[in-house]
Structures are given as structure tokens and as C-alpha cells.
Amino acid sequence: VCGSVLSHIPGVGSDSNLEEKKILCVGLACLDIIQVVKEFPEEDSDTRCISMRWQRGGNASNNCTVLSQLGVPCEFFGTLSKQQHLDFMMNDFKAHNINIDNCVYYDNCDTPISVVISSLTTGSRTIIHSNKNLPELTLEDFKKLDLSQYGWIHFEGRNVEEVTPMIEWVEMWNESHSSEQDRGYGLGHKPLPVSLEIEKPRAAAQDLIPMADVLFVSKDFAEFRGCTTMSETLRNLALDTKHNATIISAWGERGAMARAHDGTFVQSPAFPPNKVVDTLGAGDTFCATTLYGLSRGFSLQDCIFLGCQVAGAKVGIDGFVGLN
Ligand code: ADP
Ligand code: FRU
Numbered sequence: 001v002c003g004s005v006l007s008h009i010p011g012v013g014s015d016s017n018l019e020e021k022k023i024l025c026v027g028l029a030c031l032d033i034i035q036v037v038k039e040f041p042e043e044d045s046d047t048r049c050i051s052m053r054w055q056r057g058g059n060a061s062n063n064c065t066v067l068s069q070l071g072v073p074c075e076f077f078g079t080l081s082k083q084q085h086l087d088f089m090m091n092d093f094k095a096h097n098i099n100i101d102n103c104v105y106y107d108n109c110d111t112p113i114s115v116v117i118s119s120l121t122t123g124s125r126t127i128i129h130s131n132k133n134l135p136e137l138t139l140e141d142f143k144k145l146d147l148s149q150y151g152w153i154h155f156e157g158r159n160v161e162e163v164t165p166m167i168e169w170v171e172m173w174n175e176s177h178s179s180e181q182d183r184g185y186g187l188g189h190k191p192l193p194v195s196l197e198i199e200k201p202r203a204a205a206q207d208l209i210p211m212a213d214v215l216f217v218s219k220d221f222a223e224f225r226g227c228t229t230m231s232e233t234l235r236n237l238a239l240d241t242k243h244n245a246t247i248i249s250a251w252g253e254r255g256a257m258a259r260a261h262d263g264t265f266v267q268s269p270a271f272p273p274n275k276v277v278d279t280l281g282a283g284d285t286f287c288a289t290t291l292y293g294l295s296r297g298f299s300l301q302d303c304i305f306l307g308c309q310v311a312g313a314k315v316g317i318d319g320f321v322g323l324n
Contacts, residue, residue: 055319
């Protein structure tokens with residue numbers, strides 16, 4: 001079922017002579033320690049798992065895993081600990097052909113780790129995350145990037161104090177450069193569009209909303225804003241975004257909806273697999289696939305439709321390997 005999904009996506013696997021610019025994903029890379037259980041355990045019980053695995057995780061890092069499978073040149077930009085687990089993380093980035101040339105390495109701190117309980121009965125993923133002491137990226141780190149290498153920058157809505165000036169830096173760069181083609185989505189000839197994903201239900205990330213050209217918001221964040229439906233979410237967020245922003249919201253089994261820059265709405269159903277086995281990173285998969293479409297200028301309707309198709313395929317398999 002999943003095996004064929006990516007091969008049917010327009011452009012995937014096709015030989016293009018155009019030299020394509022990278023998509024840069026800025027955010028977290030962590031280690032996910034995943035224990036697959038038949039049923040979610042009772043508190044204070046002693047359960048044996050069905051299987052366990054380590055997986056490179058973190059939203060921006062997962063976005064890259066999916067982009068790379070879609071054949072998009074991409075780069076992960078974040079901080080990494082030089083201590084334990086660095087080999088695992090670096091080898092896995094390499095295995096997925098994800099560029100990490102500009103990552104910032106820190107001594108004497110730990111790799112962020114998520115312990116994930118993945119339930120086979122429901123496909124639910126329960127995440128317990130820890131980030132003891134790994135410093136976040138700074139504006140100074142960001143300023144060292146050569147922005148002309150990239151065709152799109154995607155930020156995770158975290159580290160707000162530093163990400164705010166990073167986006168301002170990109171905007172300044174955009175003012176002195178121009179794309180040959182109209183990018184669509186009301187972006188005109190902007191060479192380096194900025195997308196942003198707000199997933200965690202935290203107030204701080206709201207400050208970033210007016211900065212994004214394309215805003216992804218999760219169901220959790222929408223509910224935190226008091227919204228109960230996708231359309232309400234899009235109308236609510238439109239009050240705070242740039243006037244020409246595109247707003248996209250994914251809601252698990254309900255699929256996804258988006259508001260285009262001109263105020264029109266498009267929607268896609270979810271595409272459930274025969275059996276939902278692993279929902280860890282479903283949102284990251286949706287986001288990466290939608291970005292793939294946006295960076296190629298597909299219609300907004302097609303972008304979220306593809307996003308839901310690939311995310312639907314992803315929840316039917318363990319991890320991300322095998323989408324193609
Ligand atoms: P998150 O990982 O952020 O919680 P969501 O649960 O909103 O993400 O899922 C993102 C997308 O993944 C949805 O829009 C949908 O297309 C797909 N998806 C998630 N869960 C399911 C499911 N149970 N069945 C089918 N598709 C799903
Ligand atoms: C999934 C994910 C996991 C990680 C967690 C961090 O969306 O990126 O890989 O453990 O979220 O919040």
C-alpha cells in the first residue's frame with residue numbers, strides 16, 4: 001500500500017536537469033527510544049514490549065527524513081551534542097542523505113531524548129521528552145549560513161527569542177535578492193520563503209505567527225487557541241498572520257485544511273491505511289510533503305492532498321523507512 005505512494009507523486013524520482021536549491025529545516029534533532037507495546041500499559045504495571053528501536057527524531061530532523069525520500073535536497077540545521085549518541089545521529093543523517101554541514105556541536109551536554117510508547121492497538125504515540133542541557137541555535141550561528149544555497153527555509157516554532165531575529169535576517173536578505181519566477185501563493189518573486197510549524201500548545205510560539213509566509217499549526221495548538229474545528233482555526237489564525245500568508249492545519253483522522261493567501265479555503269480528507277501502526281511523526285510527514293509541493297509550486301489543494309496521502313501511508317508503517 002505505502003510502497004507505491006511516493007512513486008505516484010508528480011516529480012518524485014524524475015530526472016531534472018535543473019539545479020535545485022536545498023530546503024533548510026531549522027529545529028530539533030533528538031534520539032527517539034521507541035517501545036512498541038500491544039496495548040498502552042497501566043500505571044505501575046510491568047510490561048514487555050513487542051519490539052524496540054532507536055530512531056533519529058525531532059520535527060525538523062523528521063521533516064528532512066521525509067523530504068529526502070521525496071528526492072528533495074535538504075539540510076538540517078540545529079545543535080548536536082558531541083557526547084554519547086552523536087555517531088548514531090550522524091550516521092542516520094548520512095544514511096538518509098541529509099546535509100548537516102552547518103550544525104553546531106556542543107561538548108559536555110546530553111543529546112535530547114524522547115522515550116516513546118507506541119501502542120499497536122490504537123497506533124497512539126505517547127512521548128516523554130527530555131532536553132537537559134543542549135543549547136539552542138543562536139542568531140550568530142544562523143548568520144554564518146550562505147542563504148543563496150537555499151530555496152526555502154522551514155522553522156520549528158521553538159527557541160522564539162533567537163528564531164525571531166533569524167526570520168528578520170532572512171527578510172533582510174530577501175529585500176536585496178529576487179527569484180526569477182513568481183513563487184505563487186502570493187509570494188511574488190520572493191527568493192526565500194519562510195514556513196513555520198507551531199505544534200506545541202505553548203503561548204511563546206504565538207509571537208512568531210506574524211512572521212511566516214506559510215504557517216502550519218497542529219490540532220494541539222489550535223485547541224490551545226480555543227478552536228474546535230479546522231476552519232475555525234484558519235479564520236482565527238488569519239487575524240494574526242501576515243495579510244498574504246498561507247495557513248495550513250492538520251487534524252489527525254480529520255485530514256487537513258488550508259487557507260490560501262487570498263482567503264479561499266481548500267481541504268483534504270485523511271487517507272487511513274488498512275491498519276494504523278505508528279503515528280509518531282505523522283505531522284512531520286504531512287508538513288514535509290506539503291512543503292515539497294509548495295516548493296515546486298503545486299496548487300495548495302494538491303499540496304495538502306499529497307501531505308495527507310503520504311502521512312496516511314506513514315501511519316501504516318513503523319518509522320519512516322520504506323515510504324518509497
Ligand atoms: P501530529 O503528529 O502532529 O499529531 P496529526 O495527528 O495531526 O499530526 O496528523 C498529521 C496528518 O497525518 C493528518 O492530517 C493525516 O493526514 C495523517 N494522519 C494522522 N493520523 C492518522 C490516522 N489515524 N489515519 C490516517 N491519517 C492520519
Ligand atoms: C515527533 C517528534 C519526535 C520527537 C518529539 C519532540 O513529531 O519530532 O521525533 O521525539 O516530536 O517533541
